[in-house]
Amino acid sequence: MDEHPGRDLVVIAASAGGIEPLRTLLGRLPSRLQAALLVVVHISPRGGSALSGILNRSGPLPCSAARDGEPLQPGRVYVARPDHHLLVHRQTARLSRGPRHNGMRPAADPLFLSAAIDAGPRTIGVVLSGTLDDGATGSAAIERYGGAVAVQDPDESAFSGMPSAALAATTGAQVLPAAKIADWIVTHSRSPVVTHEPRRDPELEREIALLLRQEAIGTPVGNLTAFTCPECSGPIYEGPPERYECRVGHAWSAQSMIESQGESVERALWMAILRLEERARLLDRMVRSARDRGQNHTARRFEEDRDGTREALETLRALQQQIGGAPTAS
Structure with a gap:
């Protein structure tokens, strides 16, 4: 076992009604945040790449559409591209046009699951406003692998489906208004965590490997x-x-x-x-x-x-x- 200075991988999911709380969150983060942020927002396959530009103007952290194979750097925001899943693999961003999850591509669960496998207890998961329950399975995996999870207060969310589902799927998720999630992230990024050998979950690994096309169906x-x-x-x-x-x-x-x-x-x-x-x-x-x-x-x-x-x-x-x-x- 080793001690890591803090949780350095943040994965964020948002859908309907989630852009404004996401901008609020990003606007309150410090410019020297010692964590990389990866963001999935449910958008149309033909929605273009304007989202990263909008988020780039929301706060001090540089924000861009993720590129396949790009090494993750602390203090940067990587946004899923339209019609592509965003994954984490060996501390790099990976893009996949693999099968839809929960009818979505990009979807939150593939990002959260891959982050849990790749970074274990160094992972922070955040679920913002959205309908249905994408991100709930991934939030449970992050918690199971020793990471931390926060959800936007369902009473504050424009659409409470995703935060409520993530809350129900976990045992220790923090319920916070969007304006306070940034401080919570900063606290966890500065709090030492004990890391260990990655725990194995063959089914989750198979699911992520399929999206990365590392094995046959x-x-x-x-x-x-x-x-x-x-x-x-x-x-x-x-x-x-x-x-x-x-x-x-x-x-x-x-x-x-x-x-x-x-x-x-x-x-x-x-x-x-x-x-x-x-x-x-x-x-x-x-x-x-x-x-x-x-x-x-x-x-x-x-x-x-x-x-x-x-x-x-x-x-x-x-x-x-x-x-x-x-x-x-x-």
Whole structure:
């Protein structure tokens, strides 16, 4: 065992409503912070790289979009690029376009898990405002590996899902307003920690190695379920605690998988509604055409089919209203 002067790796996750608390946090950190910060914010794959520029103007620490293989330096902020996971491997930043986690890329869990494996008790995890529960599994891993975790006070967060989930997944996470998280980080970066030989977790190591493309796709650890992956429709395996993964490597919490399944059902309903509308319009044309030709018996048959289609259409529309609104561009 060795004593390290402080925790020197900070990983931060934010999603909906998380930009302002993130800027507040960065604005209160000292310019000589003896820790590297890596940030994941859920953004659109086509969202561009403006985020690092916005954060660079938020405080004294230089902030930039992470580059693959870039050595991590204390007092710098590295931001995940759109459509790329950000990982830590051998004290360098790594980028991956590997399988989505919790339906996201970048996602918080891969960053937090890789940091826990790479830095162990030297890791600090922070979860800010966001929906659902990305970052909860990673926060639990950081704590399990001896690191420290803080969450933005759910009562202060614009969206409390992510902070609340991380709090529920851990036993000692600190609950703080965003304005006080910076001081908490500074305190931990200056407090000596005892480091030890990295503990082994073969399943976590396999998951991170898959994202880093260091090994072939294998069968996940856990029990085969009757579920299918919302991303690729492959078989899903369940591992503790309520962690789901397919053979491709898409990984889900129970909550994020339920959310994605709901989105898939809604898309399927909209497709069915569109097809039934087209069918009803086509049958209406066939009714008029049959009448114009004096084929009244045929026209009545088409009318019955059209009316049945319209009834089915109204049923699906009512069901869709119970599930959600209009579809959005993917």
